[in-house]
Amino acid sequence: MDLTSLRQLIQTHPLIDNHAHNLLEQNAAASEDDYPLKSIVSEAHGRALDNALTTLPLIRATNQLSELYGTLCSNWTDVEKAHAHWVQSDYQGLVRRSLEGTHTLLLDDLLTDDDVEPYSWHDQFTGAATKRIVRIEAVAASLLVELMDYERKPDETVWGLFRARFLAALDSAMDDPAVVGFKSVVCYRTGLDVDPYSADEEALTASLHRTLDSGTKRSGYRVEDKALNDWLVQQTLKAITFKKRAGIVKPLQFHTGLGDNDINLVRANPAYLQPLIDQYQDADIILLHSAYPYTREAGYLASVYPNVYLDLGEVFPMVSRDGQEKLLRESLEIAPLDRLLWSTDGHFHPETFWLANCQFRQALEKVLVEYVQCGDMNVEQAKTAAIGILFENSNKIYNLNASVNETKFGFYDPPSVMRITQTQKATTDPLDALLQKYPDLKYIWMQWIDYTATTRVRIFPIAEFKRIAPKAKTDRYLLGGMLDVAGRHRSARGFNDRATIMTFWRSERNEVMDGCPRTTLENIVQKLRAEHRVEVLCGFEIEVVFLRPQTDETGMTTNYAPATRNHSWSQMTSDTRIMVPILEEINEMLASMGINLQQFHAESAPGQFEFILPPATPLAAVDALYAARQVVTNIAEKHSLRATFHPRPIASGAGSAAHTHISINKPEREDAFLAGILNHYPAIAAFTLSQDASYERVRSGIWAGSEWVAWGFQNREAPVRKIGAGYWEFKSVDGVANTYLAVAALLAGGYIGLNTGAKLTVEECTVDASSLSASERAELGIRTPLPKTLTESLEALEEDVVLWDLMGPKLVRNYIAVKRAESECLRAVPEAKRRLWLLERY
Template sequence: MDPLASLRHLVQTHPLIDNHAHNLLSRAAATNYAKYPFEQITSEAQGPALRNAPSTLPLQRAAAQLATLYDCPSSDWDCVKAARDQWVERDYQGLIRRCLEGTHSLLLDDLLTDQDIESFEWHDRFAAAPTKRVVRIEVVAARVLSSILPGGYDQSTSSPAVLQTHLEQFRQGFHEKITEATADPAVVGFKSVICYRTGLDVQATDDSDNEILLQSFARTISQGTGSVYRVEDKPLNDWLVRQALNQLQSAKEIDPSSPNKPLQLHTGLGDNDINLILSNPAYLQALVAQYPKVDFVLLHSSYPYTREAGYLACVYPNVYLDLGEVFPMVSRDAQESIIRESLEIVPTTRLLWSTDGHFYPETFWLANKQFRDALEKVIVDYVLHGDHTIEQAKLAVADILFNNSNRLYSLNEKATYNSGLAPAIRTLSSTSSIDALDIFMQNNPDVKYIWLQFIDFTATTRVRMFPVREFAKIVRKQRRIGVCLAVFLMLQDDSVCPVGSTTGQFYMEPDLSSLWLNVGLDSKSATVMSWWRSEEGTELEGCPRTTLHNITSELRVKHGIEVTCGFEIEVILLKCITNPDTNEEDFVPCVSNHSWSQMTRDTRRFVPLLEEIADALESIGINLEQFHAESAPGQFEFVLPPGSPVAAVDTLIKARQVVTNIAEQHGLRATLHPRPHQHAAGSASHAHVSISPATQEESFLAGVLQHYPAMTAFTLSGDASYDRVQSGLWAGSEWIAWGTQNRETPVRKISKGHWEIKSLDGLANMYLAMAAILAAGYLGLQEKQPLTVCDCLYDAAKLSDADRSALGITTQLPKSLSQSLDNLASDKALQDVLGHSLVQNYITVKKAESKKLNAMDAEVRQKWLVERY
């Protein structure tokens, strides 16, 4: 992997510890915009001032990004909110889970409010590690006051002596609550909002004049409403902060090895009731010096006082700067400037990340997305200018996103990402591969063997199996697994094309991010995908996964485009019978009464099997979006969750294997054959492709359409594939076209920047197929190609020549693999992106494969394909 590409990947995927956030709204309150205006996701404004929010750059940027999240065709604010309402109604927890992807741990200040929110423990389901608490000291103080004076303040009995008694009760009660919280393992720190109440100019030492404190206490309780109190009188507020700091410092002096519990302080921007001048963290300098054994966290980038906070974090070893809240509250330029200012003198070991996410899950999603993007730009720029080495930059990223918070709050976590409820934990970070393997084995101690696999040019899965101890040697680079280069020109039966050579080898390098349990078969094993490496350990042209990864990176680096992919698995379940005439096994339909999205008597018999498949997939972190009966006898569809291109194809491969394994346990063959029943529709493997931002969607689509005739060499990669793509079979019909929600065009547009590619099936090496699609889109972007093919609302095969011409539809899909391969051979631009050697070897293999298959009898050929796909 290119070093810069690996750095970018790290920034975008490293698990994060959100060191300061708040509770989410309950589903019932999630769309109560009258009480909780959605515009506040990017604004601290309230009331009438909030009406101006839609005209701000932060909200307009957020709207465009949320449109991609919701799959909304427009970034118009009302449309975005409507799309959000639909998702909340349909699957609120699914929305939350999507918004918190990549979050390893949440540290919640759960005392922001006690109305309309989910409980602290409820949030555990959305992160890999249990949620931790940050205790807000002013709320603790208010609750203590309520317990002392539940009936409110009574002026007739408030003599100095009574007030002194109440103050002592308050002192003792507050001390007890802070002590309890300090001892609570779920509490990892404390927070003060004194910045809001009376400002950060906190008196560093105790006021010896008890009368001043007593008067402040009296004013506080006299301003209470019934039993509800708000502590906002300066002497008392300062005293509360010092009391908390005294207890935290004392705890460290008594037991230096006790878990660290810092004090977070709101600094910088806030609601309109803040005194912006007194929110400058420079006021805290004397307080920081007074309590050297307590760690201070200056929240929210201290914006607009980032440099002042940075100075404190530089010169005091007990000060950390949190980079939260300004994402997504300020513009892109301001965000990048804040990161640069934070890095001016602050050690990267003193910077923390948080979202300040609250109420809406989108506040987490926007903050994480925008911070990762800004951090990537800044950190890569420093590397390009020689300020950081790649390794220094990677360490800085891991520290900011994870390590610093992990250490500061004594969390003792490992950087892992938990896919849903899966017991298999997948490492997505710069932690070493052996650490990733150790984490996996800790969570799956019964695993004894690891299957290391790759997909060759014929879409055949090739597997090597190792005892865990031997696989660990591969991960540690104590041994290498060489594979003969003949694989580049090898067919399914292990024969090698005449031009192939048995000389030379490449090496399989495991990608621990793809490690998953083998389920659906009786085996104590797991499987991992691999990269192909040269003798020197560098990337090897021809590796399908590397090809897809590199094109994805090129789209990000050169055009600022992120790609998301998702797949549909269509399989046909067949039963194997012995032909009494020939004594040979034949595959026949497993049902007769079966049709699309119906639950016939035959179909209902398969419900337990389908649910077993869904449960097995969920157990390894693949949460199906839906599954249902398809049109052909015994045909079913499973819709997989989206992901980045390589990860999405990895998910497709593992999901297919699970479906196959479980079907075999029930005596059935789950085949991906494009059309095993000539009297019925065929099976595809439709891909959903989304680009973000979608501002250049027309050029991307134009490139895809222009290179479609060559792309089909990868997407319709067998002669059998072309039996399926005919008009009337809901397979994209026969002309190269696109149409909004038109299932009889090869490219169905679903929303802005989101398409379904229908010319795909299970014979394809999906890494290469997706690489070809993205390469075609990349060429369209490079050439700023105009989109000359119009939106087609009909089956183009049924239009007249004149009607097709008026829409710019001029090219038919290839009718055979031979035509597609010829188109690929003549498409030099596509070869330049994919690699000439890869394309040449691929063409050679597919021609040899076609020759072998076409020499077979039709029934023998069909059985041969069903056995293998």
């Protein structure tokens, strides 16, 4: 199950924002008195708006806006300062960052404020021209002002003039190509209990005069008398119905649910609209703002009326994360997927757009991924749903005729993803496709990696696996193809007539178990994505030593010797050339499994070679690492060799590692990410250097990272080698670690650094830090030695409560207990026997 592509699509697919408002002019955006920034997370006004400072939406926004601004915001005062700086120094840059990924904006551009930019001004920041949504109450109010300047003829009435002009304005908007829809705020004015039938002329005339009496030409007129407000809605729906018959489709949006204290919350329930919806079933109606807190009522209407759509906007970012996810799930309970639309309700400040889009993508990803994991959807169905909500549903209902390929973003082509025929569905069942491709497949090896980095396995004959697979739910990769079966595993690789599947730890009821290494890694990756929009790629270097067994007279293996002796780094000697056919066989087997090596070469120690794996997302990268190691080991056995990943199998030679490459997509935040890792490095080492034997590499002068917590650009004698912007190699990882936990711990350190805005106080080191004096190290901020024993790193982990909490208290507690017990058992064994045992085990 390719959840990675689903997540990527949700996070990057261009958006059609089906309901938003104009942004402020630069000078107005800097006015905190007139346009307080707190309003981006609350509909409250006046003193009530101050209460927003203690709400989860504002606290969450404070943390997330650090990314938008590129500076740490610890509190709301920091946010206001950063906002003011951007507005003054690069307002258009702030807008551009905030609207990144937006294909089209549909703007309700008739707000009463004079300080906003015109709708066409926004075009420079989006993939296509901005379109207008006409607010009918605003049109009515402007017509009333005009009427006060008009000298009526004796036979003309105010009502007659107003009626004619409003209908003419509707007709003009219907024919305007820049207008794609209409909006009513009757919810604010008199409530959603709109009468489907018009009052008589006398009642409407009286209603109009009451409206005129409530204002003046100078102050303007607020249209809030029920008879008149209902009439405006009725006439708009009649015009929409009439024009639709002529092929002109322009829906009417209704504000529903969430609003300020000017709204009657009870009458904001869209259920009140049912008689009106029923009366005008040929007019398309959009219920805005998720109808919060009446989302289920809105979803119900969308499920039983063919002309009703539900917009999912405004609650992002004005509701907490839990509320947003709950609301999204409620909207999906019965509402058709092609009736759900996305909008930001962005207005005035650019941050409203950025926060809404960021948080909605996070919620949509979490909900759809969970549905796929539970088996409610497959990946392609989830992709179709996401593309529909983000883009295609609005594209269709507003008749935009937009194509992603025509945008300046060009991420995906929705039709190619969405056009899935029944024939394609029938022939792409993952298990069937696997068996068609590999008809000789006989066994499935279900594998997991425990805390001792031992690969545990249960072997299923293919007939039994086929029997149990449909009963479970999962996502996975199998031999480069998709296996949409079996709920406890993900990634699978093949070898001859076998396929190996790496599993999650699940209970008998298929519930997530605390302490699962793969789940731990995935959770941290998700936290980086959801909270910091940081995407991670990982890659590994497999360093392996090929050994020849030495036996006694009984045939018992007593020791191992290097398979080659005339051996040199990146050189092919007469000795190492003998290994070339084996190396090529390994490469070809991996390529057949979809693991395409970037290169392979001789390493420094006798019998030592290195295979460089391609980068991938963290979980997929570690899965590929274990699959590749199994191929290396199996092919070595085929040639009567032992392939070992022991940290230092030859005491006098160079060590072997699993150098881990990590890159992030936010290089501007690399200092905080790296600082977090360095600050927690001694505790992280408990996962990356997880055996007593691992510390045979914590020495200077052997290209293993030396003995101090330090980093340097292309410095091979530092535990962290910087390769490029936001890209590092971590040398303190070896082949006896549980690599899922090792990578999880490194990323956890980076996450902590981002969360705390950690400062990188360790300066670049260009030499082996062990060769420096204490004062020279201090000048570079190098003060922390690497642990020299497993005991030291486990003690550091025990004391690191922040890392402990992030990795999971139960996991860390159990891990420490297991590693201490394992160490005690191994230390009780004589050194020679212990080394032999480790060589045969790892």
